[in-house]
Amino acid sequence: MTSENHWQPSKHIAVPLYQQIYEYIREQIISGTWPVGYKLPSQRKLADTLAVNRSTVVYALEELKADGWIDSTVGRGTVVGKSTWNSLAANKPADWKSYVQSGTHLPNIQMIQEINKAEFSAKVIRLGTGELSPSLLPTHIIQQAFQESATLSLSYPEGKGSFELRQAISHYLRKKGIAASPNSIMIVSGAIQALQLISIGLLDQNSAILNESPSYLNSIMVFQSAGIQMIPIPINNDGLSYSAISRAKRQYSTSLLYTIPTFHNPTGYVLSEAKRKELLEACSKERIPILEDDVYGDLWLDEPPPPSLKALDKQGNVLYVGSMSKVLGPGLRIGYIAAPEPVIDRLADIKMQTDYGSSTLSQFAVAKLLANGQYEVHIEKMRLELRKRRDFVLTLLSQYFADLAVWEKPAGGFYIWLTLNKEIPLQLLFKRALQQGILINPGSLYGNYHRHIRLSYAYASYEELEKGLIALAALIREF
Known part of the structure; x- marks a missing residue:
């Protein structure tokens, strides 16, 4: 029973509460929502969710078990029974549990x-x-942006994203010392999609990614699901251990380094400008491209942080990922990648194959707020x-x-x-x-x-x- 499911038995009809619960659970099984082997919530959780006494839930479950719909075993809990479908048809149902376990994308922690x-x-x-x-969240200024618009497109955007938004981001990045033309920028549905596109578009299964330890990257399965090995590089008082980068390069077929140098997630640390230059030099020497995640860069509280790695990069060695979600709201799902044009063309092609472009409405709103200064x-x-x-x-x-x-x-x-x-x-x-x-x-x-x-x-x-x-x-x- 998921958090989205708010069904509860009615106390205002003649049908007993336990019978309503029985019919509800039976319907979930018949419809295939709860397949064979699905584990039901505990009796206590069911009682809390359904707002009934635990004894009512117990009675309903006993009836379901007696009729062959569910099985209960010590240590395993209550699951949808294997004999369930014998009550419905002679043919066996699809084994959805095996399908779920066979997917190539790893389950989250x-x-x-x-x-x-x-x-x-x-x-x-x-x-x-x-x-x-x-x-x-700036709900009112986003609403105002839509109200003031005379033209609003609901058509598919191009693979790289709305040109108006890419142009606005290009101007904004210029203020941060980053030279990126609209053609070298691609709009994505949040920074996580940027990482996913990079994992399947630029890396193969023999790749390894150097990532800071601790790292936000460990809490999502984007690269791991693509079969890419994660190599942790400890963060010391000065930032990343450069000797560890060199050792990892010699030991693994390293493809790139992932880093959040500004207001790091989860530690909050900021890599100094001198150390940023050292990191760029070390990765250039080892021929390791850098994936810079800068989704928090705008959210400085005391003084502006050092220039981004992308701004300091003179060799085109940095893929730069930014996002508007941390400032304007996660529901907009608007992020971007700034990278060499061949990389952007490759990732845009994959994006068109997966979702045919990010929301035109969200892109319009963000472009408007960047252009009129309300974002800043x-x-x-x-x-x-x-x-x-x-x-x-x-x-x-x-x-x-x-x-x-x-x-x-x-x-x-x-x-x-x-x-x-x-x-x-x-x-x-x-x-x-x-x-x-x-x-x-x-x-x-x-x-x-x-x-x-x-x-x-x-x-x-x-x-x-x-x-x-x-x-x-x-x-x-x-x-």
């Missing part, structure tokens, strides 16, 4: 799946979510608000976590990388926190980091941040 589900619950305090609070006006407002939120969380951490953890003050982005003084079972902490309505992002999602938690000050309200952090500190003390 179990904890990430749980986080993705919990984030849609209004009862959960989201302490790790990497997006702006809905109250901070909104960024200024976001910086002010995020600065207040960051400082508010830092104060809370000083009050409630001083004896539990250490952390650095982030200069931008969304995150604080909390390092616990003692290692505790993060999986258990995650579950106990979620039981109390608190959602966290343990460090184990980003690599072998079992004393860390990624906190975000961007999403939860001030009241939720205070309530959630106080409760989290109490839970950590229990360990």
Whole structure:
């Protein structure tokens, strides 16, 4: 029973509640929504979701089991029974479970799946979510952009994306020291699609990607699903270990280096300009292209960060990925890639084969906001608000976590990388926190980091941040 399913039995009709539940579950099985082997939620969870007593759920499940619809075994729980379809037809149904397990795209980390589900619950305090609070999104100026438009196209865009938007992004990047013509820019449906297109369009299964450790890249299966090996490069006090890059190049058939040098996810660190130049030189020497993820670059809070690697690159060695989602709202799904034209042409061809172009409506809105200057006006407002939120969380951490953890003050982005003084079972902490309505992002999602938690000050309200952090500190003390 998914979070999108809000069906509940009615207490205002003559049919008993257990019978309504019986018919509902039976219908899910008959329709194929719950195939053979599908594991039903626990009795307690069903009772909570359906807003009935647990005994009512137990009675309904016993009836279903008696009629051969479900099976129950100790340790495995309750699943749709193998004999189910004997009640419906002589022919066997499609074995959807085997299909699901045979897909080439790897399933996400179990904890990430749980986080993705919990984030849609209004009862959960989201302490790790990497997006702006809905109250901070510029809904009104986007609505105004549509209202003021005399012409609005709903046709397919070209593979590279709307020329108006690519031109606007080209002008904007020029202000950041990046020379990229509209023809060397491609619009994508968020930065994750950029990574996916690169994984299947530029790399083969013998490739290996050097990535920072810890890294956001470990929490998604984009490159792993393409059969590409991930080689972690530790982040030290000065940034990436350049000697480790050289060793990895000698050991593996390395294809590129993935890095978030500005307001890194999850640590929040910023690579200095001198170290950026060293990194460019090291990768040029080792003939390793760089994939620079700069989705947080606009969200500096105290002072502008150093120039991007792309701005410092004089050899065309950097693929640059940016996004408007972190500033204007994730629902727009607008990001972009700036790269040499042959690379853009290749990726645009693949994009046309997969989704035939990103939303024309979203592209229109972002182009309008970039052209009329409202994008930059909104960024200024976001910086002010995020600065207040960051400082508010830092104060809370000083009050409630001083004896539990250490952390650095982030200069931008969304995150604080909390390092616990003692290692505790993060999986258990995650579950106990979620039981109390608190959602966290343990460090184990980003690599072998079992004393860390990624906190975000961007999403939860001030009241939720205070309530959630106080409760989290109490839970950590229990360990």
